[in-house]
Amino acid sequence: MSSATQSTNLLTGFTRLCKGLAVVLVFGHIAVQISPTILSYLALIPARTIPFGWNLITAGYIEQTVHGVLSSTIGLLFIGKLLEPIWGSREFLKFIFIVNFLTSVCVFITAISLYYVTMQENYLYLPLSGFSGVLSGLLVGVKQIIPDQEFSPLKIKAKWLPSIMLLLAVVISFFASEPAAYLPILIFGTYIGWIYLRYFQRKQETGFKGDPSDEFSFSTFFPEFMRPVIDPIASIFDRMLCGKPEGSNDGRGYTVGNAPLLGSDPIEATRRRERGARALEERLATERVIGAGAKSKTDEPERDASENV
The missing domain is CATH 1.20.1540.10 (Rhomboid-like)
Incomplete structure (x- = not known):
């Protein structure tokens, strides 16, 4: 192209x-x-x-x-x-x-x-x-x-x-x-x-709220060597906003006491990132699709002629 x-x-x-x-x-x-x-x-x-x-x-x-x-x-x-x-x-x-x-x-x-x-x-x-x-x-x-x-x-x-x-x-x-x-x-x-x-x-398709995944935590804005210092401070805000206990990585998302907070599903957060990656890949592949479509149109008369023979 x-x-x-x-x-x-x-x-x-x-x-x-x-x-x-x-x-x-x-x-x-x-x-x-x-x-x-x-x-x-x-x-x-x-x-x-x-x-x-x-x-x-x-x-x-x-x-x-x-x-x-x-x-x-x-x-x-x-x-x-x-x-x-x-x-x-x-x-x-x-x-x-x-x-x-x-x-x-x-x-x-x-x-x-x-x-x-x-x-x-x-x-x-x-x-x-x-x-x-x-x-x-x-x-x-x-x-x-x-x-x-x-x-x-x-x-x-x-x-x-x-x-x-x-x-x-x-x-x-x-x-x-x-x-x-x-x-x-x-x-x-x-x-x-x-x-x-x-x-x-809040996600319309699931009703889930927020993104509690570790990959989107506040410390991910900082280099790796600074995260042991940032994480304890950030955990204070986690507990204030949604009751997530410090060091909780049980995969249930944010909790209030021992009950999961509605809409805080880390699996859904991963799915959103996967959908975003697929959307970007599809957009970047648009050029190749257009090129392939144009090529198929030029080859179609040849295929029809061979079938008639």
């Missing part, structure tokens, strides 16, 4: 929902460039959030820079093409809304806390916005569904994508001339996305 055909297949298959959200991001960026005063009403400005509470929702869809809107729209289209068919459009949109809103709430609380600690007013009046928090949460979804899938050309496994993104963001923040306002958005977006997928996402 020609490279032109491969490029065409790569740029097709985007879902209608993701294309609609991409249009919102692009028009939001254009609106801010045309009328910068809009930023005062739509971006998250902690000092004005109390009267303008809607900016906890709108801030996530306002990109202030060109590279921000480009990375957000491209990431949304390609990640959405993978996740939305597996989750369903309703669940995909629900995930975006929850991660966006709760990320804004956490950023707001952090900014207010930093102001009271440092008494610097720039924490109150710095406009914060961007889709990067949702995008980092969607990367956690990719980590959950196809953790061992490698992406070319660096052969990076999907399970490390959220961690690598956060590491790069932290490193870049040390060299930035201005405060890295995007950093708390990325951190909270990743964490909120993981909490929702770990404990609360």
Whole structure:
């Protein structure tokens, strides 16, 4: 198959929902460039959030820079093409809304806390916005569904994508001339996305809730040598949120006392990852299927002629 055909297949298959959200991001960026005063009403400005509470929702869809809107729209289209068919459009949109809103709430609380600690007013009046928090949460979804899938050309496994993104963001923040306002958005977006997928996402086909598997535990975001330190801390949150006893690996999932918590089936979590891997393999094999179909059509007249003879 020609490279032109491969490029065409790569740029097709985007879902209608993701294309609609991409249009919102692009028009939001254009609106801010045309009328910068809009930023005062739509971006998250902690000092004005109390009267303008809607900016906890709108801030996530306002990109202030060109590279921000480009990375957000491209990431949304390609990640959405993978996740939305597996989750369903309703669940995909629900995930975006929850991660966006709760990320804004956490950023707001952090900014207010930093102001009271440092008494610097720039924490109150710095406009914060961007889709990067949702995008980092969607990367956690990719980590959950196809953790061992490698992406070319660096052969990076999907399970490390959220961690690598956060590491790069932290490193870049040390060299930035201005405060890295995007950093708390990325951190909270990743964490909120993981909490929702770990404990609360309900699967329509089974009714199961969350993903209690060890392969999706909080410590998997960190290198192997750090996990003995991270696991005891993470187990505290496991017990708080769902009553999973520390060191429980009996395959029953989360428990309350000795009773299994409804919907916490690690077998179903494994099945979801297998479905995600199959969906990706089918998408990557589309080119080969199209090529085989075209070849069969050209060979069909020859077969008919031989049968007639």
